[in-house]
Structure formats: C-alpha cells, structure tokens
Amino acid sequence: DTGVSQDPRHKITKRGQNVTFRCDPISEHNRLYWYRQTLGQGPEFLTYFQNEAQLEKSRLLSDRFSAERPKGSFSTLEIQRTEQGDSAMYLCASSPGRGRFDEQFFGPGTRLTVL
Amino acid sequence: AQSVSQHNHHVILSEAASLELGCNYSYGGTVNLFWYVQYPGQHLQLLLKYFSGDPLVKGIKGFEAEFIKSKFSFNLRKPSVQWSDTAEYFCAVYSGTASKLTFGTGTRLQVTL
Numbered sequence: 001d002t003g004v005s006q007d008p009r010h011k012i013t014k015r016g017q018n019v020t021f022r023c024d025p026i027s028e029h030n031r032l033y034w035y036r037q038t039l040g041q042g043p044e045f046l047t048y049f050q051n052e053a054q055l056e057k058s059r060l061l062s063d064r065f066s067a068e069r070p071k072g073s074f075s076t077l078e079i080q081r082t083e084q085g086d087s088a089m090y091l092c093a094s095s096p097g098r099g100r101f102d103e104q105f106f107g108p109g110t111r112l113t114v115l
Numbered sequence: 116a117q118s119v120s121q122h123n124h125h126v127i128l129s130e131a132a133s134l135e136l137g138c139n140y141s142y143g144g145t146v147n148l149f150w151y152v153q154y155p156g157q158h159l160q161l162l163l164k165y166f167s168g169d170p171l172v173k174g175i176k177g178f179e180a181e182f183i184k185s186k187f188s189f190n191l192r193k194p195s196v197q198w199s200d201t202a203e204y205f206c207a208v209y210s211g212t213a214s215k216l217t218f219g220t221g222t223r224l225q226v227t228l
Contacts, residue, residue: 004158033215042119042205042218043159056214091159104216106151106159 002026004107006092012113013082020078021110023092030097032075033104034067036060037089049075050097082114117142119206121219128196129227136191136222138180138206147209148189149216150180154202162204165189176200201226 005024013019025032030051035043046065048056051072061067064082069075079086089111093104120139128134140146150162163174170182180191189206203223207216 031214035216040220042207042221043216045215045217048214050214058215093159103149103161103164105161108158 004092004094004105006090006107006110008110009108010111010113012115014115015082015084017082018078018080019082019112020076021090021092021112023075023077023094023107025073025075025092025094026105028096029094029105030072031095031102031104032069033093033095034075034077035091035093037091037109038087043091046077079112082112084114087112087114117146117208117217119208119217119219121204121206121222123222124220125223125225127225127227130198131195132226134191134193134196134200134224136204136206136224138189138191138219139187140189140206140208140217141187142208148180148182149207149209150174150178150189150191151205151207151218152202153205153221159205162191196224196226198226198228200224 007022032049034046037043045058047067049069064080067077089109091109092107095102095104118141122137148165151159152162153159163172165172165182173179178193203221205221206219
C-alpha cells in the first residue's frame with residue numbers, strides 16, 4: 001500500500017499522560033498536514049509542513065501539542081498532559097507540493113480516547 | 116476567515132433516487148473547492164475538485180458538482196444513487212494564501228434498498 005499511513009490506529013490513554021502519533025506520507029510528497037476530527041464535525045486544520053519546515057499552525061494547536069517532521073519524511077504529533085477534550089480522530093494528509101494548491105491524500109487516522 | 120456550510124446533515128434516499136447535497140462557502144476571492152467522501156470504516160477520499168475552468172466538474176463514481184460563483188455554492192449531484200454510495204460527504208475549500216483545507220461539517224448519506 002503506497003498511501004498515507006498512520007500509527008497507531010487507536011490509542012486509549014489516561015488524562016495527564018503524553019501520547020505520540022506517527023504519520024508516513026506518500027513517498028516524495030513534500031507537504032504534510034495534520035487535522036483533528038471530532039464527532040459530527042469535519043476535519044479541522046492543525047498544522048502544515050513543507051518538507052521539514054513547519055509553516056503554519058492553527059490556534060487549535062495549544063502549547064501542549066507539538067509536531068515535527070525532522071527529515072522531511074515522516075511526521076510525529078505529540079500531545080502532552082492529555083485532557084478529555086483531546087479525544088478525537090487525528091488525521092494526517094500529504095500532497096505533492098506542486099503549485100500553491102494541490103490535492104491532499106488522507107491517511108486512516110489515529111483515534112485517541114482520553115479517559 | 117473562510118467557512119463552509121453544509122446544510123443537509125443526514126439524507127436518506129432510496130436506490131435510484133437523485134442526489135443533491137448543498138455546499139456554500141464564505142470567501143470572495145479565488146477559491147479551490149473539493150468534495151471528499153468517507154465510506155464506513157475507510158479514510159477520506161477525493162470525489163472531485165474544482166480549480167478553474169468549466170464550472171461543472173465531473174468526479175468518480177458518477178458524481179458531479181457545479182461551481183456557481185454568484186451563489187458561493189458548490190453543490191454535489193448524482194442522478195441515480197446506489198446502496199454503495201452510503202457514506203459521509205464533506206465539502207472543503209482552499210482559499211487565499213492558506214495551504215489548509217477548511218471543511219464543512221459533513222452530510223451523512225444513507226441509501227436504502
């Protein structure tokens with residue numbers, strides 16, 4: 001499968017714990033995006049990388065959230081001191097990076113449940 | 116900030132019925148518009164997109180959408196739905212200088228036999 005992959009697919013944690021998610025984009029895609037989706041809502045943008053540079057962050061991304069893409073390939077999203085309100089599906093997407101706007105390909109997501 | 120409205124939250128149709136799902140966006144500049152579909156248990160997939168040119172866009176599986184700039188709309192249509200079209204449908208927009216997609220809240224389509 002050459003699509004976007006995410007790991008883990010499900011994560012259950014207790015409030016206050018730290019969690020880290022991984023996203024592997026489609027090979028040679030320069031852009032990588034993180035979104036969050038809660039029940040009954042569409043995905044909401046969190047942050048965006050062009051290669052290894054984090055170019056945009058949403059106000060939704062509080063200081064407990066940090067994302068990295070150290071070598072311009074895979075990315076990690078870490079949530080520190082998780083809260084019940086962090087429970088959501090975390091989606092990763094990648095795009096080729098040709099032109100200003102190009103098609104984003106989504107991964108299956110990581111479902112986080114904070115108890 | 117741009118926003119996307121999908122007025123139909125849950126639609127139930129019989130097989131072979133025609134479908135139209137509404138999508139309105141709030142941005143006056145150049146927009147790029149998308150419809151994504153999420154089948155049960157699967158990830159988001161692109162149905163169709165509008166970047167420029169012919170405002171009537173054809174996508175996969177017989178879906179089409181029409182961009183009407185004067186109405187800020189990008190409604191999704193299909194002449195005859197199938198049971199396999201049961202899914203959640205999301206309208207999304209790129210706008211301005213942002214490299215992010217802004218999604219609507221989605222429409223859940225249920226097709227009955």
